[in-house]
Amino acid sequence: MNHTLPPITGRCTLVGAGPGDPELLTLKAVKAIQAATVLLVDDLVNDAVLQAYARPGARIVHVGKRGGCKSTPQAFIERLMITAVREGETVVRLKGGDPFIFGRGGEEVEHLREAGIECTVVNGITAGLAAVTSLGVPLTHRDHAQGVVFVTGHAKTGAGAAEDPTDWRALAATAHNARLTLVIYMGVSGAGHIERELLHGLPGDTPVAVVQHASLPHQRHLVTTLQGLQARIADAGLASPAVIVVGDVLQGLAAAALPVDAGRFGT
Ligand code: SAH
Numbered sequence: 001m002n003h004t005l006p007p008i009t010g011r012c013t014l015v016g017a018g019p020g021d022p023e024l025l026t027l028k029a030v031k032a033i034q035a036a037t038v039l040l041v042d043d044l045v046n047d048a049v050l051q052a053y054a055r056p057g058a059r060i061v062h063v064g065k066r067g068g069c070k071s072t073p074q075a076f077i078e079r080l081m082i083t084a085v086r087e088g089e090t091v092v093r094l095k096g097g098d099p100f101i102f103g104r105g106g107e108e109v110e111h112l113r114e115a116g117i118e119c120t121v122v123n124g125i126t127a128g129l130a131a132v133t134s135l136g137v138p139l140t141h142r143d144h145a146q147g148v149v150f151v152t153g154h155a156k157t158g159a160g161a162a163e164d165p166t167d168w169r170a171l172a173a174t175a176h177n178a179r180l181t182l183v184i185y186m187g188v189s190g191a192g193h194i195e196r197e198l199l200h201g202l203p204g205d206t207p208v209a210v211v212q213h214a215s216l217p218h219q220r221h222l223v224t225t226l227q228g229l230q231a232r233i234a235d236a237g238l239a240s241p242a243v244i245v246v247g248d249v250l251q252g253l254a255a256a257a258l259p260v261d262a263g264r265f266g267t
Pocket of ligand 1: 019020044095096097098099100101102103125126127128131184185186187211212213214215216240241242243
């Protein structure tokens with residue numbers, strides 16, 4: 001019953017806040033944040049971004065699950081966005097990295113569209129990209145990697161391999177044969193499982209890096225081999241948010257960090 005709904009006067013923009021460093025925001029992101037009257041902010045977004053660019057008086061709603069708070073249900077966030085847009089607000093949904101990489105941005109755009117609201121999307125620099133670049137390593141290289149796979153490791157949280165929807169063995173074989181770099185998001189807690197499965201298709205001495213808090217002053221990283229992945233993560237105490245990078249593009253870094261098994265730690 002369209003005639004019962006008030007006309008939509010507000011607007012909505014899904015904005016990628018990048019990996020953390022406010023200087024990695026796009027100009028479009030900055031403009032959108034400055035124009036927002038309502039900001040719905042994910043927990044991976046650096047507060048410095050809001051401090052620098054949110055307008056005084058803007059309503060800022062933190063909808064993330066870190067810092068002891070429970071995650072705000074996705075349906076509630078979407079209702080909030082729709083209501084605010086209908087009330088005429090300029091809404092910015094601010095997400096870490098890029099909104100369309102593992103950020104449920106796709107679902108949000110679909111639900112807004114179903115509610116008759118078109119949403120603009122502003123790209124952000126995704127964490128995997130920033131993580132690898134911060135090590136001075138390219139994601140592709142004519143001698144080492146012909147492509148990149150961004151993959152989530154989230155599905156594995158200690159359960160058996162049968163419950164993991166990601167076919168790591170197939171992925172490892174493809175990465176090996178087609179020479180691809182793997183960039184694994186949300187993989188630290190399942191690193192043992194990922195390591196074991198990937199070893200079915202990739203050599204144990206394949207270089208691996210783990211980067212936590214990429215682009216932030218407290219960034220930490222380690223470089224090791226696939227067969228040392230879980231042990232080194234445990235030794236170093238690296239935890240989420242971190243990305244795991246697997247592939248021969250890291251060879252130079254691994255060589256510089258010899259002995260590789262001891263890894264290297266710190267920036
Ligand atoms: N949309 C985001 C990803 C959201 S999923 C993006 O494009 O970056 C959340 C995962 O992203 C984390 O578990 C972690 O694997 C990764 N991540 C986000 N920010 C990060 C950072 N600063 N450093 C390392 N990994 C990060």
